Amino acid sequence: MVVLVDASDSQMAVLADLVESLSAADATLNAMMAARDGMLALAGRVAVDIARQGAHPDRGDMTIRAVAAEIGQRLRVSDRTIERRIGDASWLVDGFPAVWQAQAAGRISSAHARVIIDAGSHLEDDAVRAAYAAAVLPFAEVESPNRLRPIANRIAERFHPRSIDDRHKAARPKRRVWTADTDDGMADLHVHAPAVLIHAMMDRLSQMAHRLREENQKAKRDATTAGIPFDADDRTVDEIRADLIADLVLTGTPTGHDTTDTLLTEI
Template sequence: MTEVLDATDSQTAMIADLVGSLRAVEETIARLFAVRDGMLAVASRVAIDIARRAAHPDHGDIALRAVAAEIGAAVRVSDRTIERRMDEASWTVERFVEVWAAQGAGRISAAHARVIVDAGAHLDDPADRARYAARAVEAAVVESPNRLRRVARRIAEQYQARTVTERHRDARELRRVWVKDLDDGMAELGMLGPAVLVHGIHDRLTRMARTITRQGAQAAKASKAMNGDRGPAIESPADAPTPRTTDQLRADLLADIALTGAPAGHDTETGLLGEIRARVEVTVPVLTLMDDDTGGHNGGSRTGAPPAELDGRSPIDTDTARHLAGQATGWERVLTHPITGALLAIDRYRPTDQLTRHLRARDQRCRFPGCNIAARRCDIDHTHAASSGGETCADNLAHLCRRHHMLKHHSRWRVHHRQPGDLAWTSPTGTTYIDHPPEQNTVRFTDSV
């Protein structure tokens, strides 16, 4: 890290020039991708027009294939890939013209555009779709694509004609499990199911895997202590345990549980793994719990309250949210401003560490610009180091993932707090980037027009 800390003024200036040049290159790439989409959309439209004029019975399928094959041969790309690109380009150019225009102007990247289009794909009303696209583009200008995904979903949810509960009831009918055969004697097991259950499964497997890893490390330490001066225990290669990654342990545990009904092949004598239960975090406005869940926009809520959200990622149906609320052993109550929706405070009926809960509710994810690692997987860091007199308070603490926590301490990146909850990051080149806390999933009251 000392190489970055000891950079000369000329090296710092060179980095600044490179950053500016790369930004210009990215804007140019975005414009070129938009130009390509426009050409592909025109090619698709011409193919359809040819088929329509000739009254082709396949409604243009062969004409599209023929044009895609011509383009594919010219640019040395599979005609199937070209046909897929033509379809995606037509969808963007014709249904999300605001997004296409923003990309063409270099304001957003192709990745931003794809996130916006995917999140609003089910909006059928042109006026609602245009309003959604305009708001999503403004969010995309200041957010990375991975952060934009949750923001775009929230915005799109406000223009859904049907409630999330109604859509979830239909979507549940599509739940399934499938197998895809792969090479080398491997296969892939997939599952489509309610988000709460799928995330709960993943969380339980992860915590089981970490418990096994922790127990292995403790056992190795204890074995080393018992051997003392006799040196390390002699262990044959055949008996030596093979280290497993968290991904490998999750896969092994899932197979163990699915085949035996319990993780019998991994559990301890005391049944420690069997006691681990799935855990998810759900935020739900109290008015959503009280609402009769009938109506139009804003997820269909009669009161205008947004739907419940799973881990700040995606909306979940109100029936599931109410069931989880009724079964919860503890509540974290998030108090928000009735007009701005900003986080005011958080408390709990069964108090634990109130400040930690407040920070998690405020930050929701890593506070470095563009990072979307969930807060529960991050470190809580003193912006002004405690060793230098920094206070342990909300105005001096923020969640940072391990990568950006180390970047803050071992590079020339600097950060300080701004009100309310904003973090100002200054790069080694002197450029300042502002990271705002995510909007709270709450109700806002405004004057009627």
């Protein structure tokens, strides 16, 4: 690298050793996390076996919770967290064994494994998942998790038994809006809808926010040049976007979805 031109030979040697050591440490951490997942998956199997012996009607749900509580108490983690980890680990170990083995060998990280699993979660057949994993792992070994995500999604799409159009039609009825309260009197508004509409909404909000911010900055520069007192609007683009969507929702009218008595616009 150009910025290292001034480094001495000894400094470059130290840096090379550090890079190798960090690489080895990272591979060891990934292998240990894979080992932990293997033990968690085994705990899930033990719980199912115990439930099967007792012919439990819940197919092991209560037994898994009891096992999770035992592990959580020792690890000082909630049983719900352990139960979730058991589920995730079982899906990795049993559903994507090649991915788990690659992580255990230190070739990929847990973040890579998560990206691969998320992209291929809809693949139900064992053989199809194995073929998908074989196709995506070479990319996982050379790309970062963020760069891997679109690659994994494209590869997974090739193995999907249903076309994207069919899946989109089936997914559309799941569109919804919900809220989640956060700290300091704030809350989040979530919208799950067709991607083309969500991206179009975000694009419109962004264009409006940037246009307004540019106008605010211009007014500020003009006032400063003229020596006129000016109460500057220094909101960020994110702040303006949030204010715009609140303004549009609360003051706009649902012209495309009014009731027959036209009273919906009165709300």
